[in-house]
Structures are given as C-alpha cells and as structure tokens.
Amino acid sequence: MAETPISLSVKSRGKLIKFLPTDYAVTPSSPSSDLYAAFASKTRLSPHRLRIVNDATGQAVPNVRDISLATAGLHDGSTVSVKDLGPQIAWRTVFIVEYLGPLLLHPLIFELRPYLYSSPSSWGSAVPAPSNLQTLSLVLITLHFIKRELETIFVHRFSLATMPALNIFKNSAHYWLLAGANIAYWTYSPRAAAQAHNPPISPTDLLLGAGNDPLTALGVILFAAGELLNLNSHLVLRDLRRPGSTERGIPRGFGYNWVTCPNYLFEIVAWVGIALVTRSWSTWVFVVIAGGQMVLWAQKKERRYRKEFGDKYKKKRFAMVPGLI
Incomplete structure (x- = not known):
C-alpha cells in the first residue's frame, strides 16, 4: 500500500529566500536529507547553505539520510522555517x-x-x-x-x-x-x-x-x-x-x-x-x-x-x- 504524503507549510526565516515554496508534500518515511535536496533544487542554493527548523519544537531538521522526516517530528500540517546561512x-x-x-x-x-x-x-x-x-x-x-x-x-x-x-x-x-x-x-x-x-x-x-x-x-x-x-x-x-x-x-x-x-x-x-x-x-x-x-x-x-x-x-x-x- 502506497504511503500517504504529508503536507508541510514552508516559510523563510530571516531574509526572504527566492523560489522557496510555501507548501510542500512529502512522504513521512523519506530521509530528512531529501527535504534539503528538494529545497536546494527549487531555490538553487546548496543544501549545506540551508537550515530547516521544525517550528513546533524549535529543533533543526538534520540533513542526514538515516533519520526520516517522521522521526524528526514532522507530520501533516507541520510548519518548517528555512534560513539561508550564506556562502559556506x-x-x-x-x-x-x-x-x-x-x-x-x-x-x-x-x-x-x-x-x-x-x-x-x-x-x-x-x-x-x-x-x-x-x-x-x-x-x-x-x-x-x-x-x-x-x-x-x-x-x-x-x-x-x-x-x-x-x-x-x-x-x-x-x-x-x-x-x-x-x-x-x-x-x-x-x-x-x-x-x-x-x-x-x-x-x-x-x-x-x-x-x-x-x-x-x-x-x-x-x-x-x-x-x-x-x-x-x-x-x-x-x-x-x-x-x-x-x-x-x-x-x-x-x-x-x-x-x-x-x-x-x-x-x-x-x-x-x-x-x-x-x-x-x-x-x-x-x-x-x-x-x-x-x-x-x-x-x-x-x-x-x-x-x-x-x-x-x-x-x-x-x-x-x-x-x-
């Protein structure tokens, strides 16, 4: 049975990030690094330049493959803030x-x-x-x-x-x-x-x-x-x-x-x-x-x-x- 996607609300933290989507659908079992890769592709910035934070917990979503989005505390309706850390x-x-x-x-x-x-x-x-x-x-x-x-x-x-x-x-x-x-x-x-x-x-x-x-x-x-x-x-x-x-x-x-x-x-x-x-x-x-x-x-x-x-x-x-x- 196919996994039901969840919808995330997305906002810039600090300086406005061009081309950052306001919402994004993803499967909860996806590696958290997939979220970084997706936002990097859309904003044309390096994934290492981005910092994604789960607004509900205030904790950064890790940019790794061995932690899922669900494990990082994200579920349907969660809001994430994305910050541009500048050149890395x-x-x-x-x-x-x-x-x-x-x-x-x-x-x-x-x-x-x-x-x-x-x-x-x-x-x-x-x-x-x-x-x-x-x-x-x-x-x-x-x-x-x-x-x-x-x-x-x-x-x-x-x-x-x-x-x-x-x-x-x-x-x-x-x-x-x-x-x-x-x-x-x-x-x-x-x-x-x-x-x-x-x-x-x-x-x-x-x-x-x-x-x-x-x-x-x-x-x-x-x-x-x-x-x-x-x-x-x-x-x-x-x-x-x-x-x-x-x-x-x-x-x-x-x-x-x-x-x-x-x-x-x-x-x-x-x-x-x-x-x-x-x-x-x-x-x-x-x-x-x-x-x-x-x-x-x-x-x-x-x-x-x-x-x-x-x-x-x-x-x-x-x-x-x-x-x-």
Whole structure:
C-alpha cells in the first residue's frame, strides 16, 4: 500500500529566500536529507547553505539520510522555517588552510633570517647561522602541522559538512598569526634564547640529556608522546562514525576515562614539549591561548555528552586536564 504524503507549510526565516515554496508534500518515511535536496533544487542554493527548523519544537531538521522526516517530528500540517546561512565552505578545507599557514611561514622565516633580522646594508651576512635548537624547533613544529594536515585528510570525520565561508579568516588567523608568524619570528631571531643555546641534538644525546641539556630532551619526549597519544585519540573518535554519516557515539579508550577530551590534553602536552625546545615566550602565549580555547570546547562537549547520552554516559569530573579542569 502506497504511503500517504504529508503536507508541510514552508516559510523563510530571516531574509526572504527566492523560489522557496510555501507548501510542500512529502512522504513521512523519506530521509530528512531529501527535504534539503528538494529545497536546494527549487531555490538553487546548496543544501549545506540551508537550515530547516521544525517550528513546533524549535529543533533543526538534520540533513542526514538515516533519520526520516517522521522521526524528526514532522507530520501533516507541520510548519518548517528555512534560513539561508550564506556562502559556506567545507570544514575539511578550513582545517587544511588553517594548518597550511605555519607550514609555509616557519620554513620561510627560517630561510629569510639573514634578511629579516639585519639592516638592508648588511643583508645576508650579519646574522649568525641558526643554532641546533632553532633547527630542532623548526623540525618539531613542521612535523606537528604535517601530522595535522594528514589527519584532516585521512582521519577526521566531520559531523557538519560546512561552516560560513567568512569564518575561514577568523579561524586561520589563530594559526597563521599566533602559531605561524608570531612563534617563527621570535624563535628564529638571532636574539632568541634558542640562538644562544646550541646543544647536541643527536637522538642519543637528547634521550640521555647529554650536554647538560635535559630540558631539550624532556621537550622532545613530551612532543613525541603527546603527538602519538593525540593521534590515538583521533583514531578513537574516527571509529565512532561511519564514513559519510553524522552519527555520534561515546568515545572509550586510553585517556577517555580520565577526561572528556584527551585529544586536547595530549595536544597541549605536545605543545609544552615544543615550548621547552623553542625557549620562546611566543610559544607559551600560543599554548595558553590555544589551551584556554580547548578547555571551553571540552566543557561544551561534556555538557553535550551528558544531554545526548544520559545514563549511558559516564560523567567526567574533568573536561581536559585531570585534577584541574
């Protein structure tokens, strides 16, 4: 027996959307993503640019294939509001652009040291060669952001496909300016602490703390441990979501019994390692600002887990740092 269609009342929310129908007939078992596709076709806008809200509940209708319109609370006579979110850009693209900044700026500033830190009359000759510690700083920071790019391409699965296109400038400024230009300029300066300190950097020397430089060895160990554990946390999150889906799950694994977001914890551990190697206040500024933002994200995620999963979720006392936050 054929399913009886339901009729939805449709209205624009905010700015009037041209060609948006005032009513629309659809079968209740249809995937909710079909409604987005239909309105996108009629308005000639990307479905990712639209946000459809069930007026009766005030909740957004998800743009997914595994939830039906009936499950989303729509029935015959329901009213939905459609909002144009403006130009959008893929989250994956945003991440790639963000991390590209430090990957370009650190090697560039490192190579341009003779020109950036000397007067025009003595360009290319007045600046001493970079120290071993400055070279090691470049290597660690480059490895960190190469890892982030590879994770973005091959590991991360996003619950939202896009974000407002203009936000890419705000998001990128954090990495291009703070992690890129700011750290690079002060770390590779001939007046930097890392320039004056020139320890041996062979693997054996670092691990054994030779040359009376245990601080550098500790920095490298924290960096390596933080990066590997952070990757493991990201793999746990990836495995919670099937490719192409937006489903959520409760993460379990190393670190997830301690805090809500061990991926953020291990990210900070890695950056503390970098800060110990660079010996630059600029790196610590980035650690503090990035850490503060991650704390807010972790606390928000803890609240969401408690609301979404209820008694199935083991509440965490600390969102990011055991014993502190």
